[in-house]
Amino acid sequence: MSSEFSIIKKFFQQIPSDKDVIVGSGDDCAIVRVTEGYELALSIDTLVLDTHFTLNTRVTDVGYKAVTSRLRDLAAMGAIPKWVTMSLTMPQVDQDWLCQFSKGLCEAIREYKIDLIGGDLSRGPLTITVQSHGILPIGSAVLRRGAEIGDSIYVTNTLGDAGYGLTLPDGNTALYRPVAQIAAGLTMRDFASSCIDISDGLLQDLQHMLTASSVGATVYVDKLPLSETLQGLPRDTAVQLALSGGEDYQLLMTIPKKHIAQFELAMPTRVTCIGEIVEGSELIVLNLKGERYRVMQKGYQHF
Amino acid sequence: MSSEFSIIKKFFQQIPSDKDVIVGSGDDCAIVRVTEGYELALSIDTLVLDTHFTLNTRVTDVGYKAVTSRLRDLAAMGAIPKWVTMSLTMPQVDQDWLCQFSKGLCEAIREYKIDLIGGDLSRGPLTITVQSHGILPIGSAVLRRGAEIGDSIYVTNTLGDAGYGLTLPDGNTALYRPVAQIAAGLTMRDFASSCIDISDGLLQDLQHMLTASSVGATVYVDKLPLSETLQGLPRDTAVQLALSGGEDYQLLMTIPKKHIAQFELAMPTRVTCIGEIVEGSELIVLNLKGERYRVMQKGYQHF
Numbered sequence: 001m002s003s004e005f006s007i008i009k010k011f012f013q014q015i016p017s018d019k020d021v022i023v024g025s026g027d028d029c030a031i032v033r034v035t036e037g038y039e040l041a042l043s044i045d046t047l048v049l050d051t052h053f054t055l056n057t058r059v060t061d062v063g064y065k066a067v068t069s070r071l072r073d074l075a076a077m078g079a080i081p082k083w084v085t086m087s088l089t090m091p092q093v094d095q096d097w098l099c100q101f102s103k104g105l106c107e108a109i110r111e112y113k114i115d116l117i118g119g120d121l122s123r124g125p126l127t128i129t130v131q132s133h134g135i136l137p138i139g140s141a142v143l144r145r146g147a148e149i150g151d152s153i154y155v156t157n158t159l160g161d162a163g164y165g166l167t168l169p170d171g172n173t174a175l176y177r178p179v180a181q182i183a184a185g186l187t188m189r190d191f192a193s194s195c196i197d198i199s200d201g202l203l204q205d206l207q208h209m210l211t212a213s214s215v216g217a218t219v220y221v222d223k224l225p226l227s228e229t230l231q232g233l234p235r236d237t238a239v240q241l242a243l244s245g246g247e248d249y250q251l252l253m254t255i256p257k258k259h260i261a262q263f264e265l266a267m268p269t270r271v272t273c274i275g276e277i278v279e280g281s282e283l284i285v286l287n288l289k290g291e292r293y294r295v296m297q298k299g300y301q302h303f
Numbered sequence: 304m305s306s307e308f309s310i311i312k313k314f315f316q317q318i319p320s321d322k323d324v325i326v327g328s329g330d331d332c333a334i335v336r337v338t339e340g341y342e343l344a345l346s347i348d349t350l351v352l353d354t355h356f357t358l359n360t361r362v363t364d365v366g367y368k369a370v371t372s373r374l375r376d377l378a379a380m381g382a383i384p385k386w387v388t389m390s391l392t393m394p395q396v397d398q399d400w401l402c403q404f405s406k407g408l409c410e411a412i413r414e415y416k417i418d419l420i421g422g423d424l425s426r427g428p429l430t431i432t433v434q435s436h437g438i439l440p441i442g443s444a445v446l447r448r449g450a451e452i453g454d455s456i457y458v459t460n461t462l463g464d465a466g467y468g469l470t471l472p473d474g475n476t477a478l479y480r481p482v483a484q485i486a487a488g489l490t491m492r493d494f495a496s497s498c499i500d501i502s503d504g505l506l507q508d509l510q511h512m513l514t515a516s517s518v519g520a521t522v523y524v525d526k527l528p529l530s531e532t533l534q535g536l537p538r539d540t541a542v543q544l545a546l547s548g549g550e551d552y553q554l555l556m557t558i559p560k561k562h563i564a565q566f567e568l569a570m571p572t573r574v575t576c577i578g579e580i581v582e583g584s585e586l587i588v589l590n591l592k593g594e595r596y597r598v599m600q601k602g603y604q605h606f
Contacts, residue, residue, distance in 0.1 A: 028376040030345045033342050034337035034342070042334075043432075043601055044391050048426065048427030122350075124353070125427065129347070138336065144330050190325045
């Protein structure tokens with residue numbers, strides 16, 4: 001019989017690299033010192049077997065994505081990632097599973113230069129909850145609710161690639177090794193009036209932004225940035241994936257006209273203007289001819 | 304079909320009362336301003352159906368305890384509770400369950416004057432993950448590792464009551480409405496050399512403290528504080544519950560001799576000295592005659 005403590009020690013205890021970690025795993029709480037003049041951004045989420053991954057998903061990828069999926073929320077605020085905590089529920093102690101899972105988890109932690117500072121193990125159905133913690137200068141968080149009429153709508157990189165991966169038997173890199181847009185988040189902070197990360201599909205997440213900001217939007221199908229792979233698919237398939245495919249991990253931002261030139265110059269990733277914020281509350285999707293584009297599916301529904 | 308957003312809005316969105324909450328639920332992250340000169344204490348844990356509660360457990364109690372079980376970790380550090388986040392996984396949207404669960408959860412939140420600042424809902428087996436966040440003056444956290452030879456070992460209130468509740472068909476208040484010892488935690492901070500909350504049974508949690516501090520301990524069975532109810536049970540049953548019963552929510556502290564008088568005077572709850580820290584690494588349990596007491600079970604095993 002393995003104890004919670006021996007499992008944590010073997011697979012998840014690491015020496016924190018950050019001097020602001022006063023106490024890491026192994027006590028009643030983790031203790032972190034928060035830098036003066038900064039705010040703390042927090043995001044929590046759970047990955048569930050058969051809902052968010054299957055027994056066929058590579059376990060290292062599950063561990064990797066458990067971390068990066070929480071960092072994308074920090075990126076969308078413009079925060080610098082600092083620490084993660086994890087609560088892991090497992091039906092039994094499977095050393096091989098734990099070994100692979102912790103390998104993927106630690107890869108992400110090293111890659112993003114953050115620390116795992118606390119956690120908990122329980123017996124039960126396989127679920128993984130991670131909370132991320134980032135900091136940002138007081139008042140600098142980019143919220144969903146700041147979009148204003150006339151702002152241009154931008155996205156990072158390309159859309160629909162992870163959604164396409166979901167249709168492939170073996171998935172793809174965009175689906176299993178997604179990149180949290182941290183550097184893009186830190187840069188857009190100086191320019192964007194609002195930002196959200198695309199996780200449930202462009203249209204659904206844009207709708208959240210519009211609702212929060214009490215505005216409408218026009219999106220041009222022909223401006224959607226598509227990867228070479230998606231450009232090789234039937235046009236309609238690619239566009240539907242870009243509009244509604246989940247798990248994209250890209251940032252959706254609104255940029256006031258006066259900042260556009262500087263924003264485009266400063267951003268460390270490719271950014272594409274896909275539309276603009278308009279009066280009203282409607283989200284309108286148009287093709288090149290200016291006709292309404294018929295959207296098949298609005299994106300991922302949690303229930 | 305209910306969306307994640309409508310469920311959060313209906314059952315869990317509240318207007319934060321704390322001015323340090325800059326952004327609560329509903330954006331990519333919650334944003335909190337951390338007071339200058341303080342450290343942040345974090346604790347995460349998951350409650351799983353059939354592991355930590357059953358379908359017979361009153362749903363309001365599950366919601367209540369989901370919060371208080373995380374606050375006890377803050378108490379054991381000497382932290383002031385500030386905010387909680389939650390990730391809730393459910394097989395389907397059950398409005399009645401959600402109504403009762405959020406009722407219990409909000410009761411605890413009001414009682415401890417904290418805010419629920421963020422959360423997430425997923426489809427899957429019923430599990431509830433809560434993370435608590437508290438603050439404490441820089442350098443004032445009371446850790447598990449500070450116990451020194453000659454320190455007296457103290458506990459708050461009485462032991463074994465929740466463990467006894469586990470043996471009753473309807474449980475009891477100690478089990479379902481446990482009190483996180485926040486006030487006791489804030490006071491002991493000025494006196495204790497180490498502290499841990501008793502959640503897996505006195506002996507098991509004391510052992511964690513001894514291991515972390517590289518010391519041994521002697522505990523006197525006849526000094527264990529027992530409630531009137533436990534005093535009415537067969538002596539041996541009561542003692543075993545006090546030594547090994549889980550879910551006690553009491554604080555276990557080591558107090559240097561020079562602080563004892565002031566500590567006992569200052570504490571807002573009953574405290575009892577049950578033994579002392581000794582050289583070596585052994586945990587010895589003695590009866591009044593100075594004989595070794597045979598311990599039946601060491602406490603809750605997570606695996």
